[in-house]
Amino acid sequence: MDVLFVLPDSVYARFFLRSGNKQSQLLQEVKSVLANTFNNTQIKGDGPVVVVPFSAYNLELVPAFSLLNGQHWICMTENGGYYKNADYKAEADLIQSSNEATNGKTRHLIRMMKRWQAYCNVPIKSFWIELIAVEFLNTWEHRKKGMTWYDWMVRDFLIYLESKPHAYLYAPGTYEMMYIGDAWLSKAKTARQIAIMACGYEADFPITAGNEWQKIFGTDIPKFL
Incomplete structure (x- = not known):
């Protein structure tokens, strides 16, 4: 689950006066504040997000500052630290448009694959999952069909994902090119x-099928409906 955490301008002004990697320091401060609330959870600051892992999902909190053009600055900690533009409205609009065109499948697929990401500890960014899900569903021939096709949707998405190593994705709004390795x-x-x-x-062994799906998504999904 991704949450945009918009910080007040006063926080930017306070960190502007600091030396060193200001963005890393900011993330560590957010991490420390959260640790006081979630004291039984191992919180990680990994720019640009602060990750709060729960049993069923990871909460990825994105501290950000609002810009006048509707975009946001987010914290990047590499190379001494810097702020990067992100356009979360453009990202949300992209997902919403795809979701409407696929009868709700886009959001469902994203949630399922983020569950796989968390349960199987897959080193892929949540943002990449979102963009690849939209790409995949744009051309998936069954995107207009009902929920009984969700097993094929997951299977076909994974086949599509497997074709993407070393590909580049483009961030909506900013058109940043991202190498996914x-x-x-x-x-x-x-x-x-x-x-x-x-x-x-x-078709013939639904409980066995359920056992297999739980290897991907964990026991939060039932073996049999």
């Missing part, structure tokens, strides 16, 4: 293999 590829291949098996079991 392949650190996530082996886990995507494993999940794709499991999803193919699960789909094959669905």
Whole structure:
């Protein structure tokens, strides 16, 4: 779950006066404040997000400052620290448009694949999952069909994802080019293999299929409906 946390301008002014990696310091301060509330959770500051891991999902909090053009500055900690433009309205509009065009499948697919990301500890950014889900559903032939096609949707998404190592994605609004590497590829291949098996079991062995799906998503999903 991604949450944009817009900070007041006074926080920017306070950190502007500091020396060193100001963005890292800001994230660490947010992390410390959250740690006082979630004292049983191992919170991580990993620019540009502060990650609060829960059992069912990871909460990714994005501290940001509002800009006059409607975009935001977010904290990047590498290379001594700097602020980067992000256009969350453009991102939200992209997902909403895709969601409307697919009868709600975009948001459902994103949630499912983020569950896979968290449960299987997949080293892929949540933002990348969102963009790739939109890409995939734009051309998926069953995008207008009902929820009974969700098993095929997950399977076909993983097949599509497996074709994306070393690809580039473009951030909506800012058009930043992002290289996604392949650190996530082996886990995507494993999940794709499991999803193919699960789909094959669905008709005649639904409980066996459920066992396979739980290898991808964990026990939060039932074995059988």
